[in-house]
Amino acid sequence: MPSARRAPSRSFRFFAGAAVAAVLLAGCTSESGSAGALQKACVDSTTAAIKLIAAADSCGAGFVEAVFTTEAPAAGVDGADGKDGADGADGKDGADGNDGANGATITNGATGARGPAGADGATGATGPQGIQGLTGPAGPAGAPGADGATGPTGAIGATGPTGAIGATGATGATGLTGATGAQGPAGNSLLASKFGNNTGGAHDSLAGSCTLGTLTLTAATYAGEGLVADGRLLSIASYSALFSLLGTNYGGDGYTTFALPNMSDVTPNGMTWMICHQGTFPSML
Known part of the structure; x- marks a missing residue:
């Protein structure tokens, strides 16, 4: 045991x-x-x-x-390096880190001053002629222009027909008898019997192509060319062209009337002096 x-x-x-x-x-x-x-x-x-x-x-x-x-041990011989071990499995990814803070916002700087303008470029070649556009509406009427210079006086038109002779006015009071004039020189007794007898027998007529104010002697007893030069008063309004030539040389007031020359005493016996009242207005050379 x-x-x-x-x-x-x-x-x-x-x-x-x-x-x-x-x-x-x-x-x-x-x-x-x-x-x-x-x-x-x-x-x-x-x-x-x-x-x-x-x-x-x-x-x-x-x-x-x-x-x-203690005693220091004897140094041994270094052994051979061992083989590298197999790589280990990759570790799991770490959790995502927090987002970093936003950076400071950079503000735009002030706009710089405008630089000087560059030189003008060369003029380009003229382009082709474009097609004609439609006619635009008429613009407003411009202001009336200044009156132009007066043109030359036109020729005087033909004298209108003689108006009807107005009614004879009342006879004015007889004026005082004037003083007797001085005795005139003795006349030519040989011609005295040749003038002033049986004159003015022709009648007034329409003038043809005569010149206004011209005297013509007619031997006709019916009518001559124009009015009988018997010293009568005429209306300036009716015979304005003839008045512009005679004026009041033979009578009239120059406002409403003027007179024809009285050719009775110097008219050969049996003839009549006529004055042209319708025709061509005379002109100087």
Whole structure:
């Protein structure tokens, strides 16, 4: 029958713990400590747990101190580099970051001053003649122009027909008898019997192609050419052309009447002086 297993004694646990502490201290000092450095370990006397402390510190109650001097281990030959491991799977994309704040708005600068005008370009060639457009509406009538210069006086028209003779006015009062004139010179007794007898027998007639104011002597007893030159008064309104030639040389007031010359005393016996009252107005050269 096998014997019962005995529990290790306290002393054995202490020395085993100290040995383990030494091994651990040796491993630590080989990696992080310097050669020949003093190391201190605290071994729990109950559980054999080990903790490293600084050389100047104490372990306290319930711990056994173990002090060691470490030696630098000989450097080994570097082993060959191991193969690179396989690339790990790509990690998941991170969450999108928050939108950044909007940048400051840039305002437009002030408009610059206008530059000087460029020189005029050369005149282009004249284009072809366009088709004639439609006639536009007539424009408004212009202002009346200035009066033109007076044209030359036209020829006097033919004298109109003689109007009807008006009624004879009342006979005015007889004027005072004038003084008797001086005795004239003695006449030519040989010619006195040849003039002034049986004259003015012709009648007034329409003139033909005579010249106004011209006297003609006719031997006809029916009619001559024009009016009998017997000193009668005529209306200026009715015979204005003849009045413009005779005026009041033979009588009349010059306003409404004028007189024909009286040719009775110088008319040969049996003849009549006629004056042209309708015809061509005389003109000077």
